[in-house]
Amino acid sequence: MLNIKPIVSSLLRSKSGPILLLMQIILSVAIVANASFIINERLTMMQRDSGIAEQEILTFAIYNFDPSIDATLQNKVDQRILRSLPNVKAAASTNMLPLSGSGWSTTLNLGPDPETAKSTPQVAMYMGTEHTLETFGVTLVEGRNFYADEITDDVNSPNILLLITKALADEVWPNESAVGKTLWAGRDVQVTVIGVVDKMQGAWVDSSDLEYSIIQNVDYSGNSYMVRAEPKHHEALQQQILDALMTENPNRVIDNFQSIAVVKENSYRDHELMVTVLSMMVVLLLLITSLGLTGMVMFNIQRRTKQIGTRRALGATKGDILSLFLTENYIICIVGGLIGGVLAVLLGQQLMQHYDLPQLNLIYPVLTVVGMLLVTTVAVILPARKAANISPAMATRSV
Amino acid sequence: MLTMKNINKVFKTDLVETHALRDFNLSVQEGEFVAVTGPSGSGKTTFLNIAGLLEGFTHGDYFLDGVNISNLNDNKAAAIRNEKIGFIFQGFNLIPDLNLAENVEVPLRYRGFSAKERQRRVKEALEKVGLGARMKHLPSQLSGGQQQRVAIARALAGEPRFLLADEPTGNLDSLMARQVMELLEAINKAGTTIIMVTHDPELARRAQRNIQIVDGQVCDFTLYQGGQNHQVDTMEQAAS
Numbered sequence: 001m002l003n004i005k006p007i008v009s010s011l012l013r014s015k016s017g018p019i020l021l022l023m024q025i026i027l028s029v030a031i032v033a034n035a036s037f038i039i040n041e042r043l044t045m046m047q048r049d050s051g052i053a054e055q056e057i058l059t060f061a062i063y064n065f066d067p068s069i070d071a072t073l074q075n076k077v078d079q080r081i082l083r084s085l086p087n088v089k090a091a092a093s094t095n096m097l098p099l100s101g102s103g104w105s106t107t108l109n110l111g112p113d114p115e116t117a118k119s120t121p122q123v124a125m126y127m128g129t130e131h132t133l134e135t136f137g138v139t140l141v142e143g144r145n146f147y148a149d150e151i152t153d154d155v156n157s158p159n160i161l162l163l164i165t166k167a168l169a170d171e172v173w174p175n176e177s178a179v180g181k182t183l184w185a186g187r188d189v190q191v192t193v194i195g196v197v198d199k200m201q202g203a204w205v206d207s208s209d210l211e212y213s214i215i216q217n218v219d220y221s222g223n224s225y226m227v228r229a230e231p232k233h234h235e236a237l238q239q240q241i242l243d244a245l246m247t248e249n250p251n252r253v254i255d256n257f258q259s260i261a262v263v264k265e266n267s268y269r270d271h272e273l274m275v276t277v278l279s280m281m282v283v284l285l286l287l288i289t290s291l292g293l294t295g296m297v298m299f300n301i302q303r304r305t306k307q308i309g310t311r312r313a314l315g316a317t318k319g320d321i322l323s324l325f326l327t328e329n330y331i332i333c334i335v336g337g338l339i340g341g342v343l344a345v346l347l348g349q350q351l352m353q354h355y356d357l358p359q360l361n362l363i364y365p366v367l368t369v370v371g372m373l374l375v376t377t378v379a380v381i382l383p384a385r386k387a388a389n390i391s392p393a394m395a396t397r398s399v
Numbered sequence: 400m401l402t403m404k405n406i407n408k409v410f411k412t413d414l415v416e417t418h419a420l421r422d423f424n425l426s427v428q429e430g431e432f433v434a435v436t437g438p439s440g441s442g443k444t445t446f447l448n449i450a451g452l453l454e455g456f457t458h459g460d461y462f463l464d465g466v467n468i469s470n471l472n473d474n475k476a477a478a479i480r481n482e483k484i485g486f487i488f489q490g491f492n493l494i495p496d497l498n499l500a501e502n503v504e505v506p507l508r509y510r511g512f513s514a515k516e517r518q519r520r521v522k523e524a525l526e527k528v529g530l531g532a533r534m535k536h537l538p539s540q541l542s543g544g545q546q547q548r549v550a551i552a553r554a555l556a557g558e559p560r561f562l563l564a565d566e567p568t569g570n571l572d573s574l575m576a577r578q579v580m581e582l583l584e585a586i587n588k589a590g591t592t593i594i595m596v597t598h599d600p601e602l603a604r605r606a607q608r609n610i611q612i613v614d615g616q617v618c619d620f621t622l623y624q625g626g627q628n629h630q631v632d633t634m635e636q637a638a639s
Contacts, residue, residue: 313451
């Protein structure tokens, strides 16, 4: 039986304990709501699909120190060797590693005059060959891949063709096909879009332009290579790559083998740390709140043993006593939750201003209050059951 | 109205068994004012707890209004306490955080009365004990005697079949004790059965019947009639 009015009167008259608990709940709701929001935002960010076969791509670097080597030629030989290794699905050199935090980016214009033409967003600029799409494991959704005879070794070639991501295509040419469209890099250099890939993220995971990428038809002779194979073959492949490439040319250093999955993990390390720290804080706060509730109920039971016995003598059932303690604490929790919810929104606004966070979704304070009600139930139910078992004969004892 | 037959209450530990009540027999008629006396440890409080269904007993039968209520479950015992028994405790046992009206209302809420009915009964009960004007006061704002009158109002509000009073004047000075006793006598004259446990022989003499408990058994009945008393040896004699 709920007796809310006398319980509220009673709480208002015995202020100190309930007020301390109320403050604890207000702060917990405000902090837990915002922390949960940030955790979820970070997790969502970390779980974004890069569009790339992260687990399958093994990357490594080749450092040539011999100035007499023809880097362009060596690059082509090395790629051929890599593609000939057992279990290799595809291989390509690259000017930048996806999700690595460093690479090339540019802005292209929709017209020849950079002063008047609309610009594309900042795009990650990959360079690759007809093998690059397969090596990345991305899907072509419109147009075509590069042909072998379209690949150039010159980054400044006037015949640049582009594969672009669908996100970029939709941003620049909404509701129309991007294939065949022209973009300008400055007044003189025109580039033509020949294909659109479903998804391929750039290098900077914190950038709002992460989904905007292009691949140019340039076989770049840098030092980064990617080999795509099933992850179970990576360990053996690593040795095979070393053996094959060192046999071809022993005067170089080959190292830094890692999968794109590891590269990605490193890029998201700060976010992961934040998720861990905030999760621990949420758990700790909920634990402290639940201990506070349990402590308060146990203290109240001890203080009110005779009162509980009297209530039982006057006709309260065990269920009535259980309900008395639950109701008392639900009232504190709901009042604290409402004030904490408002505080959470205000705190969220401050975080939004100072830390470039999106606005707190109101579902978080609501869910936090629901969670706090569950915590209250768990924290109160055991001591309240103990209270319910107090004998009505306690009313006649001198305690 | 109330009959106890061969009630035994045994407290057991690993080493000893203590008989708090031993073949305890008692019958109380409608409208009686019975005082229960006895030395400390004689079983008075155990009797009161059993009579008030505050605790169970080991053997025997307890009839209330002809119904055997010896083996009730917890919820049924709570319902009978709430509906048929009014309690008055030595320490008043008011809830300090609730005002007088809320205190008197406590058992009525457990009975499930409507707000309107509760309000009527609270007002009537507090007016009956002379505290109708102080409904919003807290117990701490009252004297001991007034607090006990609130406890009496709380016991009366549910219109019980009988009142069980545990040393109702034990915490009061003589003037207040007299006022409370006069109130209990008035309530009894109005038709309510009262069973009062007391140490005070003076108070016991004001009841219609005095039962003395020694070593967990009724050892003596005394009937007070018009200032003269008659001692009887057995329950049958007392009841006849």
